[in-house]
Amino acid sequence: MVKKGGKNLGKIKGFSIQFLPYAEIRNLGSNERIKKILKIVLENRIIILQGKLSSEEEARLIGDTMAMIGHIKNFKGIELAVISDKEEEGFFNQFRTGLINILSKGDLGAITIIGPASIVKEIKKNPKKIELMLKD
Amino acid sequence: MVIKIIRNFFRNIFGGLFKNKEDIKLGFYGPPNAGKTSLANRICKDFTGEEIGKVSKIPHETRKVQFKEKVEIEYKNKKMTFKMIDTPGIATKIDYEDFLKYNMKKKEAKERAKTATQGIVESIKWLDDMDLVVIVLDATENPYSQVNITIIGNLVARKIPVLIVANKVDLKNADIKKIESAFPEYEVVGLSAKYGKNLEEFYESLLKLSKKI
Numbered sequence: 001m002v003k004k005g006g007k008n009l010g011k012i013k014g015f016s017i018q019f020l021p022y023a024e025i026r027n028l029g030s031n032e033r034i035k036k037i038l039k040i041v042l043e044n045r046i047i048i049l050q051g052k053l054s055s056e057e058e059a060r061l062i063g064d065t066m067a068m069i070g071h072i073k074n075f076k077g078i079e080l081a082v083i084s085d086k087e088e089e090g091f092f093n094q095f096r097t098g099l100i101n102i103l104s105k106g107d108l109g110a111i112t113i114i115g116p117a118s119i120v121k122e123i124k125k126n127p128k129k130i131e132l133m134l135k136d
Numbered sequence: 137m138v139i140k141i142i143r144n145f146f147r148n149i150f151g152g153l154f155k156n157k158e159d160i161k162l163g164f165y166g167p168p169n170a171g172k173t174s175l176a177n178r179i180c181k182d183f184t185g186e187e188i189g190k191v192s193k194i195p196h197e198t199r200k201v202q203f204k205e206k207v208e209i210e211y212k213n214k215k216m217t218f219k220m221i222d223t224p225g226i227a228t229k230i231d232y233e234d235f236l237k238y239n240m241k242k243k244e245a246k247e248r249a250k251t252a253t254q255g256i257v258e259s260i261k262w263l264d265d266m267d268l269v270v271i272v273l274d275a276t277e278n279p280y281s282q283v284n285i286t287i288i289g290n291l292v293a294r295k296i297p298v299l300i301v302a303n304k305v306d307l308k309n310a311d312i313k314k315i316e317s318a319f320p321e322y323e324v325v326g327l328s329a330k331y332g333k334n335l336e337e338f339y340e341s342l343l344k345l346s347k348k349i
Contacts, residue, residue: 055286058289059286062228062286063256063257063260069229076229076230076231077228082282123282125280126278127280
């Protein structure tokens with residue numbers, strides 16, 4: 001669900017979403033993954049990443065983001081959310097997706113949304129839905 | 137005289153054995169304005185009579201990691217000594233314009249934003265050095281924020297025990313159950329750091345968890 005400032009989409013001029021398949025980052029090291037993500041964010045695009053980063057990579061992404069604020073004009077940080085189906089799955093499905101994840105070297109049952117804070121005001125998340133609130 | 141010699145003998149032997157044992161490094165982590173410093177202050181005041189840092193309604197008041205050494209927490213005949221580490225709130229974005237709402241001048245707001253970003257980097261670096269972490273969450277806010285999940289994920293990866301605090305239970309719209317259902321694998325203690333409500337349960341859980349280190 002995409003909303004602007006809590007209301008239905010109104011006068012919005014447009015925004016760009018880039019899908020990033022996990023295959024594009026699978027063989028990259030943590031540094032390169034983060035560089036790639038931040039490069040897209042700096043182009044004012046919202047990333048829909050197939051899979052998710054590790055917790056350590058997420059922490060590093062936040063750290064690198066902080067290091068960039070104040071050094072890159074108009075960059076105020078990012079909004080980040082991960083949606084995962086893990087909690088909803090039964091044992092068999094968890095085992096199956098676990099096996100797929102091992103083979104693919106990533107958590108493909110998840111989707112990560114990363115957007116520049118200058119465009120994305122907030123990503124509201126609860127177990128049932130995700131809302132992308134855009135800046136006015 | 138003989139008793140004194142024997143006492144000194146044992147003191148030297150056992151004192152030497154435990155001399156290098158450091159105090160438990162207890163970190164306070166969480167998003168900005170959740171009440172990390174308020175809780176750390178409450179604990180420090182209860183057991184040392186001094187506070188660890190300044191609190192404010194303006195987010196990112198704590199912009200440097202703050203310490204309090206040798207805080208001996210005693211509850212129900214159990215006692216443990218901690219090194220308290222209060223960390224700046226972790227966020228994914230900082231906009232100096234948000235500080236202008238608090239009647240701050242532009243220059244001051246920009247400086248605050250700059251030091252806040254540095255504080256977050258410092259908080260993340262300190263994750264490696266903790267023995268035990270209390271995650272302080274605002275019970276009136278949505279707990280499903282990725283920052284909370286990222287912090288906990290990092291602590292799990294480092295095998296650091298975690299206690300979750302649902303702070304601000306004195307407020308009408310506080311919802312501890314929401315935090316409990318967001319983090320079902322963890323013990324959640326609801327309290328009010330501001331008014332010192334339910335600190336007993338917190339001390340009990342903290343000392344229990346300290347044994348897992």
